[in-house]
Amino acid sequence: MRKLNSRPTFLATLALAVFGWALVVPATTGLGVAHAQSQVLRVGAVISSTGESAALGASEANTLALLAEQLAGRSGVQVELSVLDDGSQVEKTIELVNGLLAANEVDAIICCTRSEAALAVVAPMQAARVPLISLAAAAPIANPAESRRWVFSTAPSDTLILHGVVADMRARGVSDMTFVGLADAFGESGLVELQLLLPGSGITLDTVVRYDAQATSYTAPVLAATLSRPQVVLVWGIVDDSARMVRELRTLGFGGDIYVSHGVGNHRFIELAGAAAEGVRLAVGPLLVAADLAATAPGRDVSLAYANAYAAAYPGETATTFGGHAYDAVMALVNAADFADARGAFDTADHVARRLALRDAIEGMGPFVGIGGVFDFTGTDHSGLDDRANVIAEIKDGAWRLAH
Secondary structure (H helix, E strand, O other): OOOOOOOOEOOOOEOOEEOOEEOOEOOOOOHHHOOOOOOEEEEEEEEOOOOOOHHHHHHHHHHHHHHHOOOOOOOOOEEEEEEEEOOOOHHHHHHHHHHHHHHOOOOEEEOOOOHHHHHHHHHHHHHHOOOEEEOOOOHHHOOOHHHOOOEEEOOOOHHHHHHHHHHHHHHOOOOEEEEEEEOOHHHHHHHHHHHHHOOOOOOEEEEEEEEOOOOOOOHHHHHHHHOOOOOEEEEEOOHHHHHHHHHHHHHOOOOOEEEEOHHHOOHHHHHHHHHHHOOOEEEEOOHHHHHHOOOOOOOHHHHHHHHHHHHHHOOOOOOOHHHHHHHHHHHHHHHHHHHHHHOOOOOOOOHHHHHHHHHHHHHHOOOEEEOOEEEOOEOOEOOOOOHHHOEEEEEEOOEEEEOO
16 A cells, blocks of 8 residues: 655545545646546645654545545546645645645645644635635634634544543542643643533542643653642643653552543554553544444444555554544545535536535535544534544553443
């Protein structure tokens, strides 16, 4: 399986028919060279497939390549996809997104791997009136929908995930906790949403600690986090830094429960955290524990099919929730384009009309089952997921398992 590289990637004419929908990517040397034709959905994707966020973005890029190589024709709207790598640099993300908008060829953009980058491109996307599907999770990216008219997200929001975390803590009798979060937009969003959810829960937030992912030592934040001897520490970071924080917590003697954010939804976290990962819990979508779910659980079948296809395409690697967000983003756009086209709204060369039709279709097409759960975007909800997307996973014997 060929992985997407760091250069703008315009894949050869390919089709995919994975789990009931298809993606066709005509060969081009750039967005402006593609053959103009009706009923073709043109999508630009800006992903952090290299750099410090590659632990998340590489699987997103790999997923797009995997989908494109699952060849099959389809009778619906075709998709023309360009994939760009921002190298995990927010400034580069902004530059690439602005370039796609300036070219005035795309109907929609899929972006971004990290919350800071997504928040940075919301304003230009809104101003250009081009639909954005975010792969990042900070709640303010896509909501409130009334002020994010052109922005949607396939990553479960911090609000949704924390609702699951708090509910699980309550069920387990937790009465006090400490929040240890990244000193960035993702960490800030997690803290804000947690503080909104805790009143009335019976759980006290004893201490708040923020940390720099690139710090040479995590000793100081760990000592500050555990000084009050909390029952639980919630680590709100992403893969590599969360693994470091969990290792340091255990090394310095913290014996309570540890929860982590949905930003660690892959096997790499377990590899990096080692024995310290045992017993760590998180709220997450179905993918990580799909094999443990009931046969009727929403998202189980599509997650298993995706995980198996990913493992076959990339030997030695496992599917991640981040790749699942990319899958769901394309699925949302394809379904919306088909919905709009069936009503005669997408068969036009007018970019403005096509983009508006696509945006309206995302809100109006109704629910669909994706890897993240059941999506139902509406005029008041641009995240689209509900509690059916929340399962509690726990690391047992070096693997993600459904918690009981």
